[in-house]
Amino acid sequence: GQQVMQIPQYQHVQEGEDFTTYCNSSTTLSNIQWYKQRPGGHPVFLIQLVKSGEVKKQKRLTFQFGEAKKNSSLHITATQTTDVGTYFCAGPRGGGSEKLVFGKGTKLTVNP
Amino acid sequence: DAGVIQSPRHEVTEMGQEVTLRCKLISGHNSLFWYRQTMMRGLELLIYFNNNVPIDDSGMPEDRFSAKMPNASFSTLKIQPSEPRDSAVYFCASSLVMGVGSGNTIYFGEGSWLTVV
Numbered sequence: 001g002q003q004v005m006q007i008p009q010y011q012h013v014q015e016g017e018d019f020t021t022y023c024n025s026s027t028t029l030s031n032i033q034w035y036k037q038r039p040g041g042h043p044v045f046l047i048q049l050v051k052s053g054e055v056k057k058q059k060r061l062t063f064q065f066g067e068a069k070k071n072s073s074l075h076i077t078a079t080q081t082t083d084v085g086t087y088f089c090a091g092p093r094g095g096g097s098e099k100l101v102f103g104k105g106t107k108l109t110v111n112p
Numbered sequence: 113d114a115g116v117i118q119s120p121r122h123e124v125t126e127m128g129q130e131v132t133l134r135c136k137l138i139s140g141h142n143s144l145f146w147y148r149q150t151m152m153r154g155l156e157l158l159i160y161f162n163n164n165v166p167i168d169d170s171g172m173p174e175d176r177f178s179a180k181m182p183n184a185s186f187s188t189l190k191i192q193p194s195e196p197r198d199s200a201v202y203f204c205a206s207s208l209v210m211g212v213g214s215g216n217t218i219y220f221g222e223g224s225w226l227t228v229v
Contacts, residue, residue: 033218043220045217103154
């Protein structure tokens with residue numbers, strides 16, 4: 001079945017360093033979404049990308065959707081301690097399905 | 113506006129007991145998802161309802177798990193009998209699905225933390 005793979009699984013950075021997590025799908029996606037889960041919390045929607053090659057920014061966060069719509073990345077510039085958490089990408093299971101398949105996530109820790 | 117509401121937030125139960133988790137959707141949403149999260153397997157989709165109808169239950173682990181949606185705003189996930197390997201965080205999430213391929217944001221509840229001893 002359709003899978004969404006994320007790397008790295010863990011990332012530890014010093015505050016102020018940049019961070020990037022990558023997401024790859026085994027199939028072409030109609031859209032990709034990113035979620036953040038704080039420790040002990042629940043996943044919270046960050047953004048959705050729909051178009052091939054799309055780039056969206058939210059303050060220090062930059063999200064990119066690959067040209068082939070099979071991969072995506074999230075880049076955080078100058079990390080802060082508030083960025084700590086697990087970042088998940090999610091894509092529809094099977095074409096335009098409304099069921100989302102989540103990657104395993106990248107757990108980010110930030111050393112102050 | 114209230115988000116997705118789940119209960120109980122925490123439950124510790126003995127192996128063999130029945131567990132019932134409850135979820136209230138966001139008003140106006142038409143889709144409900146039950147996810148299970150563990151360290152080993154991450155976030156797994158268990159079952160998905162659209163307009164109260166179960167659309168995909170392929171993620172339900174086995175017959176011990178069952179889910180119902182008796183009305184448009186409420187759902188239950190039942191485990192009977194429970195086993196230690198069912199220990200996990202169970203998230204309910206809801207969404208407003210406008211159409212196939214439209215992309216839909218999923219809003220998660222705070223989760224039910226289940227421990228089966």
